[in-house]
Amino acid sequence: MNNHQPGILELIPQHGKYLFYDQITGGNAVDCLRQLADVADGVGVVVGLGQSLVLELGAEVPGLRSFPARSGAGIDIPSTQAALMCWLRGDDPGELLHRARQINALLGEGFVPSDCIDTFKYGADQDLTGYEDGTENPTGQEAADTAFVAGAEPGLDGSSFVAMQQWQHDFDAFSALTTNEADNSVGRRLSDNFELEDAPESAHVKRTAQENFDPEAFILRRSMPWSIPELDGGLFFVAFGKSFDAFEAQLARMIGDEDGITDALFRFTRPITGSYFWCPPMHDDRLDFRALQL
Numbered sequence: 616m617n618n619h620q621p622g623i624l625e626l627i628p629q630h631g632k633y634l635f636y637d638q639i640t641g642g643n644a645v646d647c648l649r650q651l652a653d654v655a656d657g658v659g660v661v662v663g664l665g666q667s668l669v670l671e672l673g674a675e676v677p678g679l680r681s682f683p684a685r686s687g688a689g690i691d692i693p694s695t696q697a698a699l700m701c702w703l704r705g706d707d708p709g710e711l712l713h714r715a716r717q718i719n720a721l722l723g724e725g726f727v728p729s730d731c732i733d734t735f736k737y738g739a740d741q742d743l744t745g746y747e748d749g750t751e752n753p754t755g756q757e758a759a760d761t762a763f764v765a766g767a768e769p770g771l772d773g774s775s776f777v778a779m780q781q782w783q784h785d786f787d788a789f790s791a792l793t794t795n796e797a798d799n800s801v802g803r804r805l806s807d808n809f810e811l812e813d814a815p816e817s818a819h820v821k822r823t824a825q826e827n828f829d830p831e832a833f834i835l836r837r838s839m840p841w842s843i844p845e846l847d848g849g850l851f852f853v854a855f856g857k858s859f860d861a862f863e864a865q866l867a868r869m870i871g872d873e874d875g876i877t878d879a880l881f882r883f884t885r886p887i888t889g890s891y892f893w894c895p896p897m898h899d900d901r902l903d904f905r906a907l908q909l
């Protein structure tokens with residue numbers, strides 16, 4: 616299977632820019648999407664559509680839904696669903712800016728920007744807390760099996776469902792933790808990434824251990840750190856899957872749905888956005904909009 620947007624499988628770039636759009640009522644979404652297909656190669660620009668846009672086009676993508684707001688004890692998981700998302704990937708932030716301006720211009724008749732998040736690679740694929748992120752990501756064929764719909768009809772085969780959440784860290788709260796407390800919150804040692812077998816049940820990697828779900832809940836994470844001039848920052852969490860089910864199962868455990876134990880990550884970080892998108896496959900090196908009858 617080689618009909619997916621290739622940027623999804625590639626390792627995270629040095630820089631990323633996430634563009635989110637709402638639809639303009641009475642705008643010309645169809646023409647805009649056709650033009651977007653001319654510039655989105657699935658590598659430098661990965662595209663995802665929200666449920667409202669797919670419905671507006673009179674289409675249906677089985678399994679596509681909007682991001683559900685959730686709550687756990689003392690925890691709110693917000694939904695900030697958008698209609699359209701473009702993930703710009705590259706090494707040069709200046710070049711990404713110009714690409715973003717080009718995309719904004721060509722979408723102008725149908726969409727209005729609702730959010731824009733700049734992300735970057737930190738160290739050796741680390742979160743801004745210093746912990747390595749992505750260690751237990753599936754690789755090779757397993758990554759493709761995890762991320763893409765397989766065996767479906769043309770137009771759906773090779774597509775992917777992506778969950779995105781901007782998490783904002785409380786760096787003061789994190790710094791106040793002892794090394795031991797921080798390691799036990801993640802379930803790995805900061806110094807050498809060693810997985811702590813005796814970590815508490817609240818440890819993040821215990822909450823999310825992918826093979827400990829029934830069915831197993833594998834996701835392909837492509838998260839990147841973000842920061843703004845006011846010195847706020849955190850992790851822009853991105854998880855691709857052949858459905859949203861694995862992500863939802865993990866998030867449910869993180870907020871204590873099953874046993875009342877909440878993920879210790881919440882001691883120092885919170886999600887401030889949340890959205891779901893369907894990433895169409897590629898056909899003849901173009902975005903494949905056949906499922907949308909475009």
Ligand code: HEM
Pocket residue numbers: 742746747748749750751752780782801803819820823824825826834849850852854862863865866869880884
């Ligand atoms: C600010 C938010 C988050 C941070 C800082 C964070 C950080 C980490 C770190 C450091 C690891 C260990 C290394 C690795 O395997 O990647 C990890 C593992 C993992 N995280 Fe997160 N994470 C966050 C949010 C989430 C969310 C929202 C989910 C899913 C709902 C999630 C799912 C996972 C999974 C599946 C693993 C691998 C578990 C395993 O199979 O061992 N993470 N995360």
